[in-house]
Structure formats: C-alpha cells, structure tokens
Amino acid sequence: MSATIEKLSDVVIKFAGDSGDGMQLTGGQFTNAAALYGNDLATFPDFPAEIRAPQGTIPGVSGFQLHFSSNEIFTPGDNCDVLVAMNAAAVKSNLFNLKKGGIIIVDTNGFDAKNLRLANYAEGANPLEDGTLDGYKLYKIDVTKLTREALADMAGLGMKEKDRSKNMFVLGFLYWMYNRNMDFTINFLTEKFGKKPEILESNIKVLKAGYNYGDTTETFMTRYEVPKAKVEAGTYRSIMGNQAVAMGFVAASQKSGLPLFLASYPITPASDILHDLSKYKNFGVRTMQCEDEIASICAAIGAAYGGNLAITTSSGPGIALKGEAIGLAVMMELPLVVVNIQRGGPSTGLPTKTEQADLLQALYGRNGECPMVVISTSTPSDCFEVTIEACRIALQHMVPVMLLSDGYIANGAEPWKFPKASDIAPIEVKFKTKLDEGETKFLPYKRDEKLGRPWVTPGTPELMHRLGGLEKQHETGNVSYDPENHEFMIKMRAAKVEKVADYMPLQKIEVGAEKGKILVLGWGSTYGSIKSTVLDLIAEGYSISHAHVRYMNPLPKNLGDVLKNFEHVIIPEINSGQFIKVVRDKYLVDAKGYNKTQGTPISKTELKEFIKTNYSK
Amino acid sequence: MSEVIEKAALTSKDFANDQDIRWCPGCGDYSILKQVQTILPQVGASLENTVFVSGIGCSSRFPYYMNTYGLHTIHGRATAIASGLKASRPDLDVWIISGDGDSMSIGAGHTIHLLRRNLNVNFLIFNNQIYGLTKGQYSPTSEENKITKSSPMGSIDHPFNPAALALGADSSFVARSVDRDPKHLQEILKRAHAHKGTSFVEIYQNCNIFNDGAFEVFTEKGTKKMHTLLVENGKPLIFGDNNELGIKLDGFTPKIVNLNEGNSANDLWIHDESELMKASLLVRMFDDPAKEGAMPRPFGVFYQNDRLVYEDVMHAQIATAMAKPGDLDKLIAGKETWTVN
Numbered sequence: 001m002s003a004t005i006e007k008l009s010d011v012v013i014k015f016a017g018d019s020g021d022g023m024q025l026t027g028g029q030f031t032n033a034a035a036l037y038g039n040d041l042a043t044f045p046d047f048p049a050e051i052r053a054p055q056g057t058i059p060g061v062s063g064f065q066l067h068f069s070s071n072e073i074f075t076p077g078d079n080c081d082v083l084v085a086m087n088a089a090a091v092k093s094n095l096f097n098l099k100k101g102g103i104i105i106v107d108t109n110g111f112d113a114k115n116l117r118l119a120n121y122a123e124g125a126n127p128l129e130d131g132t133l134d135g136y137k138l139y140k141i142d143v144t145k146l147t148r149e150a151l152a153d154m155a156g157l158g159m160k161e162k163d164r165s166k167n168m169f170v171l172g173f174l175y176w177m178y179n180r181n182m183d184f185t186i187n188f189l190t191e192k193f194g195k196k197p198e199i200l201e202s203n204i205k206v207l208k209a210g211y212n213y214g215d216t217t218e219t220f221m222t223r224y225e226v227p228k229a230k231v232e233a234g235t236y237r238s239i240m241g242n243q244a245v246a247m248g249f250v251a252a253s254q255k256s257g258l259p260l261f262l263a264s265y266p267i268t269p270a271s272d273i274l275h276d277l278s279k280y281k282n283f284g285v286r287t288m289q290c291e292d293e294i295a296s297i298c299a300a301i302g303a304a305y306g307g308n309l310a311i312t313t314s315s316g317p318g319i320a321l322k323g324e325a326i327g328l329a330v331m332m333e334l335p336l337v338v339v340n341i342q343r344g345g346p347s348t349g350l351p352t353k354t355e356q357a358d359l360l361q362a363l364y365g366r367n368g369e370c371p372m373v374v375i376s377t378s379t380p381s382d383c384f385e386v387t388i389e390a391c392r393i394a395l396q397h398m399v400p401v402m403l404l405s406d407g408y409i410a411n412g413a414e415p416w417k418f419p420k421a422s423d424i425a426p427i428e429v430k431f432k433t434k435l436d437e438g439e440t441k442f443l444p445y446k447r448d449e450k451l452g453r454p455w456v457t458p459g460t461p462e463l464m465h466r467l468g469g470l471e472k473q474h475e476t477g478n479v480s481y482d483p484e485n486h487e488f489m490i491k492m493r494a495a496k497v498e499k500v501a502d503y504m505p506l507q508k509i510e511v512g513a514e515k516g517k518i519l520v521l522g523w524g525s526t527y528g529s530i531k532s533t534v535l536d537l538i539a540e541g542y543s544i545s546h547a548h549v550r551y552m553n554p555l556p557k558n559l560g561d562v563l564k565n566f567e568h569v570i571i572p573e574i575n576s577g578q579f580i581k582v583v584r585d586k587y588l589v590d591a592k593g594y595n596k597t598q599g600t601p602i603s604k605t606e607l608k609e610f611i612k613t614n615y616s617k
Numbered sequence: 618m619s620e621v622i623e624k625a626a627l628t629s630k631d632f633a634n635d636q637d638i639r640w641c642p643g644c645g646d647y648s649i650l651k652q653v654q655t656i657l658p659q660v661g662a663s664l665e666n667t668v669f670v671s672g673i674g675c676s677s678r679f680p681y682y683m684n685t686y687g688l689h690t691i692h693g694r695a696t697a698i699a700s701g702l703k704a705s706r707p708d709l710d711v712w713i714i715s716g717d718g719d720s721m722s723i724g725a726g727h728t729i730h731l732l733r734r735n736l737n738v739n740f741l742i743f744n745n746q747i748y749g750l751t752k753g754q755y756s757p758t759s760e761e762n763k764i765t766k767s768s769p770m771g772s773i774d775h776p777f778n779p780a781a782l783a784l785g786a787d788s789s790f791v792a793r794s795v796d797r798d799p800k801h802l803q804e805i806l807k808r809a810h811a812h813k814g815t816s817f818v819e820i821y822q823n824c825n826i827f828n829d830g831a832f833e834v835f836t837e838k839g840t841k842k843m844h845t846l847l848v849e850n851g852k853p854l855i856f857g858d859n860n861e862l863g864i865k866l867d868g869f870t871p872k873i874v875n876l877n878e879g880n881s882a883n884d885l886w887i888h889d890e891s892e893l894m895k896a897s898l899l900v901r902m903f904d905d906p907a908k909e910g911a912m913p914r915p916f917g918v919f920y921q922n923d924r925l926v927y928e929d930v931m932h933a934q935i936a937t938a939m940a941k942p943g944d945l946d947k948l949i950a951g952k953e954t955w956t957v958n
Contacts, residue, residue, distance in 0.1 A: 035953075035955065036955045037955075038955065038957060184953070232957070233958055234956070234957060235950075235955070235957075236956070236957065237951045237953060237954045237955075247948055247949055250945065250948060251945060251949070254945050259705070261701065261704075261705045263701055280943060281934055281939070282938040282941055282942055282943040283943040283945075283948070284935060284939060286704065286705055286931060286935065290697065290700075290730075291726060291727065294694060294697065295694075295700070295726075295727050298690070298691075298694040298697035298698045298700075298701065298727075299697050299698065299701025301690075301698055301701065302688075302697070302698040302699060302700065302701030302702035302704075303702060303705040303706075305688060305698075305702055306701075306702045306706035306709070308705045310701070310705075324691055325694065327691075328690055328691050384949075418949045418950060421949065457706075458666065458667075458686035458702075458706065459665055459666055459706070461664075461665045462665070463665075464664055464687075465686065465687075466680050466681050466683075466686070466688070466689065467688055468687075468688060468689030468690065469689065469691050470689065478636070
C-alpha cells in the first residue's frame, strides 16, 4: 500500500534538537535540496549562545527554521507546519510556534525520564503520552535505536560515533516525506567525509535508512509535494548574508584594483566574514586577526593609509570599542568600511539573537561632531550589492562607511540570482601621485568636487605629509586650533557626508502606489516581513505601500517627498524606535513605530494585526 | 634602459620640516628627534618610503617634525595602526614613536602583540616615567611612592620594567639608551633599523618640567660610571669609575666583583645578544640606584634574534594561494547552482 501524495504550496519546518544534534546541518541540507529542486525559500537559524549548553536542557536547544514554497516568499515564516524535535526540551521550547494540527516528528529516545526532567517537565509528565500533543499529528520514531540498527554491521564504529548520524535518519525521513532526492546530501557527505570512508558510509546508510523507513513503514500514509516556484528565469544559488558580505568585498577589491585588507577580532555573529575572507587568499585578500576590536580597526586604518581597500568587521560591542578610531578615520578622511552585524544588546546582550538597535550608535556613537556614511542591508542576497556600494562610497568619497547588517540576515539564507562578474561596475579610484599643473605645494586637505581630499600613499615622492587626529587646517592639513577653522571643518566634514546623496539613487517605493493612505517605512532585516504584510493588505483592499531605506546617512534626497505622499507613516523596527527618531527629527512627520525587541524578527502575523487594529482601509 | 637620475645624498636637514617644534625648551625629545634625523641619511632611508606613526603624548608629536610620511593617531594605538600599515605595505620603513603612557599603559595591550608578531618595524619608547602632556600624573613606569598630582601621598602602583616586559613578549630585539648620550643613542637606533623584526628601543628621556632629573644618576658625570653598564656584544660586563668593576654570574645570580681584587675579566659575564636566558637576567638588573649595593642599569642591545617576521609569512601565504588565482565568477556562483528557465 503506497502513501498518497498531497500538494502544498507552502511549508515551514522547524528542526530543533540539542546543540550537538546537528540541527543546523540538517536544516542546511534540506534547504539546499529544496533550492536545487526550485522552491523559493527563506531560512532562520536560531542557536544558543553557548557552543554546547548542558545537554537536554532548554537553553541547549538549537533550531533551524525553513520556509519553502511554490510561491514567491520573503520570510522564514511565522508559525511552523512541522516540528522536528530530537528531545523533550525541543518540544517544550518550540511547541508554541507550531500551527494547530501541525506535524510533530520526535525521537522517542529523547523523552526518557532524564530528558523530561532536564526539559523541566513536571514529575511523571510526558508530552508524548499525557495528551499535551493532542490536536497535532504526532510521529514517534525511535531514531536512536533505528540509527544503531542501521549501523549494526559497522563494528569499527563506537556507539557515540553511530549516534552522531541520528540527524541523517531524520533528514532521510523528511526527504521521503517531501518527495525529495537525496543526491545533494550524498554528494555533500562524500565531499565532507571522503577521507573518512567509515564515517561516510555510516552517514549515507543512516540517511537511506531514514528514507526507507518512511517508504516501508505503513504508519505514514501521506507524502507531500511542494512544486517548484515560479521565479524569474536565471541561474541561482543559495546565499547567506555573511557569505554575501565576504564575496561583496572580494568583488569590490577586484573591481577597484585594490588589495583587500581585513583586520578583525572574532565576534558573534560577524566571525563568518573573517572565516570566509581568510579562505580567499587566492584573490590576494590580506586578513589579520587582531588582539582586540580596537587593534583591528586601527590596523585597517593603517592599511587604508597604505592604499588598501581596508575593512573591519564586528558586532555592536566591538563597534563601541572601535568608536574612537572611527573618529580618527573621519578626521584623517581615509576610506574604510566598518561592518556591524548587529545582535541583541546592550553589553553582551543576546549574542546569537537579532536586533536593529545599533542604528543610533552608527549615526551618533562617537565623540564630537563625527558624521559618517551609514548603509544597511535588507536580505542575505542584498548584502552583496550593498557591500560593493559601501566600498564604492568609501573609496570615491574618502570617508569611513558603516555597513549595518544583523544576525537574522547574516545567518539567514535565500535563493540568489547572482550576477556575472563582468556585470559588476568597476570602481574608479584615484591616487594622487604628483603635483598638478600650477600646484606649487601639496595640500593634503584640498577638496575635489565630492569634497573628498586626495589619497596619497606613503612611497609617493615629493608628497610627504602628516595626518592625525588633531583638528586640521583647511587645505594645508596642518594642526590648527583656530576657532573659526574648527567650525568650518566640522561643517565641511558634515557637508562631505551629505554630498554622498548626490551620488546615490533616490528612494523608491518597494510595493504599492506612490501615493496613498499608509506607508510602511522600513530598513534592514524587516524587509521580508514588511513586504509580505503590505502585499497581503493590498490584496485585502488597503491603500498601503512599502518603502525600504538602504542609505541611512545621508538619507535619499527625495525621502521627505516620499513621506508627504501618505497620510500615515508606520516604521517597524527590531528596537525601541531608532530610525523613527531620525525620521521625525528630519522630516517632522508624525510617524508611528511598531517595535519589538525579543531577539527575533518581526512576524507578518503581528505586523498585519497591528496595522489592521490601528488603521482602516 | 631606464634613465638614472643622480640624486644628491640626503642630509639630516632633509628629514626636518618647517613646522614649529612645540616641546618645552630643554625637553629630552629634542635630542631624540635630532639623533633620528641624523641616522636616517646614514642608514640610506628615503623621505618617501619612511613613515613615522605615533599615538598620543608629548613624544607623539614627533611625526609632525619629520619631512617624511607620518601619522599622529590616538592614544595607545600607534602600534596597531603601524601593524596594519606594515603588514599591507612591507616596502615601507615604519617607525613607531611612543611614550611610557602610550605604550605601557593605555596601549600596553597592543605593545605585547606587536612584539610577538614581530613585524619589521622600529618601536621607540620615550620613557620619562611621567605623564607630561596631561601635566604630571604618575605613569606605569614611575617608581613606587612617587609624589605626583594624582598621588599626593605617593604612588602605590608597582612600575613596569619595559625591557623585561618586551623580552617576556618574545621581542626579537630589545635595547635601551638615553637622550643625553647622543652617540650611544645613534648607535642603538642604527642597530634597531638594521634588525629585521620589531626593534624595541626604550629611551630614557628627561621631562624637565614634571620629572626633571629622573635619569640623571645614569647621565651625570659624578654618578654615571658607577650606575651605568654599557653592554656590547662579545665583551665582558665592566663598569665603574675606573672600569674596575665587573659582573660575574654566580649560578643564575649576577654579582658585582672588583677587578682589582684578584678577579679576571676573563671570568666575567660575556655579553651575548643571542642568548635569551642571559638577556632575561640582564633586563632584570633594574635596581633602584639609591639602594645599597644596587646593580648598575644596563644600556645597549640586550637581545637580538632573527625570527620570521609577520608580513613576510602573510605575503608568502598569499603568494602560495595566488599560484592558482581566484575566479570571481566561480566564487560568486559557489558550489551548487540551479537554473530556472
């Protein structure tokens, strides 16, 4: 008797287990298989701050949420259709997010007395037996036992090693359930464990055992099919935000003809950029892991002075430490890109959770009048283009640029119709190498049409000069304590940042009409939630539009006009209201915030409810 | 054939510029500036390939007075900024100018990492044992019990011994000199420049405003010879008014012996710059000169060792990787792609 196949347009799966259970890898594999199949998708990993929090406990639960669909989608989904739970703690911490009637697949081995106690279930309570899960489709599988049985003939492996491939059983089972091909994962395993044939064999065996278990056990009567999405024609890959940032820097280096120099100190959730760029030495990339955050921005400043495309990557706490040196780069007017992959704060805060609460830090978090260009990314694939844009602005305007991403974008994945290298515009960089006609003396702070100053690197004969953090005299760059010069230079540095607006695109409306009743104005990782909310509300008859700001400072020249075309402006942010302060201050618009600071993205459901409760069609 | 233009040899004046020097009259920094300007033409330095990087403090004004490239940066970070510059531009001749506050207090964290990484830079620490620019607080090298504006009952901080700290951080070149001995200072600066690796040079520098005479026991005629030990590679450790005293090693303990009392110079400790263990003892000769039986304070190159420099290895790795240059299209596409028609 074979299972029936039910067609679905959208599925959200949450993989949850102990942080040692390999849930991130399992989710990543299913994601890539779905991408290769042609679904649109979005993912959201959710892991504990501790590498291995105590086994079996709720803080130790690591999760990976995947939304895949036959339609175009913009978020990893609000609630799950399927919860894969490797132990009791995974059920306890994720059940609230499972749709009523949803599917739960559990490894029964993770529900013994010890696991139940560690998950804080009351004495004698077991969700698998006490009715807690009534109303859900519960699939109880003794994954541990079945994994061991599948490997019974592999005497060379110890019990611990055998148990490590449990996640492959679950993955195989899901491949069966969603009618997917296992080839992608088999190739992946072959590449990963090619040199360890026993481990490779055991993983593939267990993967197939999981698939066959679905196929041969008559308990499971339904399989699902999520057809390919109708997306724009082209060649795609799956991309995570931090990967795209790293590649964007390499592209900018190639397109500007400058060597890339990254100085960085490891910090969650930015470290992957350091890892990736350290691998790209075949592109001439220079990476330096410094002793601390301050050293890393300082080394980057030194490299910028030396004529490199210099960058430093960090997260909020690290950016706080870099503040004084950013001021130095502002004063010395050197090109530099500072990346902030935002996380929950303040202080150490929630290192592995997402937040957008460093915007005001980026705009104002330095001593003195210290404006800098701030640019933000909105999705994983957007990171590529934004990173190149950040480099272009830094190099052509001789300014430090702050690039804001966040944990949600950094670790989230989506399909990306990637560009050809030849389609990426070159970045023209000018070094001054000699005095121009008619010049008798080199003036290090003489301005060009962009108000930038000349970039002269050491080694250039006849143009020796000194830079520093003390106030500079206009044009000569000599130390100056003259009061009027100081005010002039403060205004000059601000005008120089403002001038960037002449060289960037105007603000456009993402979805909806140019004029209407409600504008939802966003920036950063709220992109997907806002877009899908607004699309839904338009379908329901609302006069509503969505605009998403990339350039946070300077703001696009027409933003004020865009705002005037709407009666109401709503600004959703994963902070207590930061961009809204800027907008209200600059445009005197009575914008309303929708704010949330729970370390998680804003969901479509809640944003839609907020708008429907407070605004009429 | 490229055209060869005969350039007149540079002189010390070429390294000076038109900026007014703003150190207090009588400051030891003047001498150090002069000695640096003197040796640069001698070691074949060029104006355009030389960069002076400083932090904050009186000494850190230094780059402004040099007709080379220069950066006057932020407090304690000259080492880190110079590291990025040198790592990315190994062709440049990079000098770091720092003080005891800059390099041993606010920037101490970077100092030790510069030393262990061993970038090929010259690192000059103007040690005046006081905060001068902020007008006279005790520094991390000030002696205990020092009365200053921030320690009216005497400093309760134990001071760093900079040379020992540097050696502890595996510095490949550790030396000490003093502003009042131009000849010695020039010699040490030339040695520092010649060393490939981070050359740590502690320079005792008199602050005649806030800590006048801090080192006079090592520089004044009457006391200098009894309290100063000039070390030279391959030579015995001899000092004293008439070079009558020597240092002998009794196990691990240095002992002062009198050469007129039956001791032979052949039995004395022979200085060997390449011996780490002996250098470790030498830098620990750090007694308060006022102490009864104090060991003399050594000056000279204590330790020199050629080991790999950071930027060489960094660029060697890149060269190895570049043997198969990356393809941007391949990088962007990654390993798995799919095509939608």
